[in-house]
Amino acid sequence: MSRLRVLHVVGARPNFMKIAPVMRAFERKGAVEQLLVHTGQHYDDALSRDLFEDLELPKPDMNLGIGSGSHADQTGRTIMGLEPIMIDYDPDWVFTVGDVNSTLAAAIVGAKLGIPIAHVEAGLRSGDFAMPEEINRLVTDRLSSALFTTEPSANENLLSEGVAQDRIHYVGNVMIDTLLRCRERARFLEMPRKLGLFPGKYFAVTLHRPSNVDRADRLAAILSSLVQSAANCNCELVIPFHPRTSARIKEFGLESLVEGVRAVPPLRYLEFLGLMQEAALVLTDSGGIQEETTALGIPCITLRSTTERPVTVTEGTNQLFNGELAELPDVVSEALTRTRDPVFPHLWDGSAAERIADVTVQLGRLSAPDPVTV
Numbered sequence: 001m002s003r004l005r006v007l008h009v010v011g012a013r014p015n016f017m018k019i020a021p022v023m024r025a026f027e028r029k030g031a032v033e034q035l036l037v038h039t040g041q042h043y044d045d046a047l048s049r050d051l052f053e054d055l056e057l058p059k060p061d062m063n064l065g066i067g068s069g070s071h072a073d074q075t076g077r078t079i080m081g082l083e084p085i086m087i088d089y090d091p092d093w094v095f096t097v098g099d100v101n102s103t104l105a106a107a108i109v110g111a112k113l114g115i116p117i118a119h120v121e122a123g124l125r126s127g128d129f130a131m132p133e134e135i136n137r138l139v140t141d142r143l144s145s146a147l148f149t150t151e152p153s154a155n156e157n158l159l160s161e162g163v164a165q166d167r168i169h170y171v172g173n174v175m176i177d178t179l180l181r182c183r184e185r186a187r188f189l190e191m192p193r194k195l196g197l198f199p200g201k202y203f204a205v206t207l208h209r210p211s212n213v214d215r216a217d218r219l220a221a222i223l224s225s226l227v228q229s230a231a232n233c234n235c236e237l238v239i240p241f242h243p244r245t246s247a248r249i250k251e252f253g254l255e256s257l258v259e260g261v262r263a264v265p266p267l268r269y270l271e272f273l274g275l276m277q278e279a280a281l282v283l284t285d286s287g288g289i290q291e292e293t294t295a296l297g298i299p300c301i302t303l304r305s306t307t308e309r310p311v312t313v314t315e316g317t318n319q320l321f322n323g324e325l326a327e328l329p330d331v332v333s334e335a336l337t338r339t340r341d342p343v344f345p346h347l348w349d350g351s352a353a354e355r356i357a358d359v360t361v362q363l364g365r366l367s368a369p370d371p372v373t374v
């Protein structure tokens with residue numbers, strides 16, 4: 001019998017660390033032919049090319065070069081770019097990961113062509129429809145035939161939305177597969193020393209969500225309270241700025257607020273992992289970093305009102321903060337007193353991708369994919 005054909009779609013930074021272990025697990029099985037398509041949603045080297053090297057991910061077989069745009073423009077062009085490739089390759093499965101616009105585009109094209117969709121990191125819900133990712137998650141899950149989940153809340157969300165139990169596969173967290181594989185290499189880079197920082201004496205910050213950076217007053221208040229929080233604890237602030245955030249700081253004339261900050265360009269995966277590992281604290285509005293800090297045992301304050309990853313709060317080191325920004329310094333000081341033990345929620349054990357490959361090979365070719373029947 002011919003080998004199972006899997007087409008993987010990735011597009012933005014958080015996708016790459018999720019697909020890398022999945023591709024490796026299929027490779028080990030040997031029974032699967034794989035095609036990797038990069039939509040090109042992210043195109044800066046630090047957000048894209050360098051990650052492929054760090055993650056030992058094969059170069060993409062194709063790059064659609066979609067780039068930036070409004071949501072409709074970016075998603076629409078990705079859909080148009082993916083359709084002929086899927087028709088031509090005619091895969092048995094389309095794998096789509098996470099919740100970015102490329103994730104959604106892949107699900108729409110595959111489902112309309114009658115190709116079964118596998119969604120890695122399915123079922124996460126913030127309940128916040130102002131997040132484009134929430135819409136991407138919902139629609140992708142609705143169209144998927146195999147839904148690979150990372151935590152119990154995801155299983156519950158999918159069941160409550162009417163997804164059939166036999167489509168839900170609770171396999172664990174592929175981000176943590178990657179973290180466990182890379183953390184020693186990351187430590188070896190000695191990032192704090194390279195940046196002139198003392199281990200345990202700095203806060204690592206990431207900030208890029210439109211709700212935090214697209215309004216001048218909000219962005220200014222966040223930056224000021226971060227600076228104050230770090231000063232109160234005699235820590236430095238290191239911020240690898242996402243291109244969107246750098247652009248907003250310039251546009252709003254907020255450069256003076258980041259004068260004392262160690263502002264660095266977006267870091268490579270291994271570099272940022274190395275930085276997180278030795279940080280006193282991480283402050284972020286990202287999704288995946290909430291999970292990574294939990295597994296590293298680093299206190300994390302997430303500057304959002306909701307999380308789609310509640311296990312990082314109930315079991316891990318994560319705490320949501322959406323209060324008055326003037327209160328942030330106290331919240332930060334308190335967070336520093338917490339213990340720093342790594343936490344690995346159930347199945348965050350480095351073998352999630354292995355389980356995904358096992359399930360997929362077992363499912364094999366679905367004779368009549370019917371993704372819209374739940």
Ligand code: UD1
Pocket residue numbers: 012013014041042043044047068069074099100101102132133208242243244247286287
């Ligand atoms: C995307 C994801 C978000 C994820 C984030 C991680 C969606 C809806 N959002 O957000 O979930 O957390 O990636 O980084 O898919 N830009 C560059 N160079 C690049 C890419 C983007 O300069 O390589 C700038 C452009 O000005 C662009 C802006 O960043 O307009 C936003 O990029 P986009 O891909 O639309 O979304 P992200 O904010 O990166």
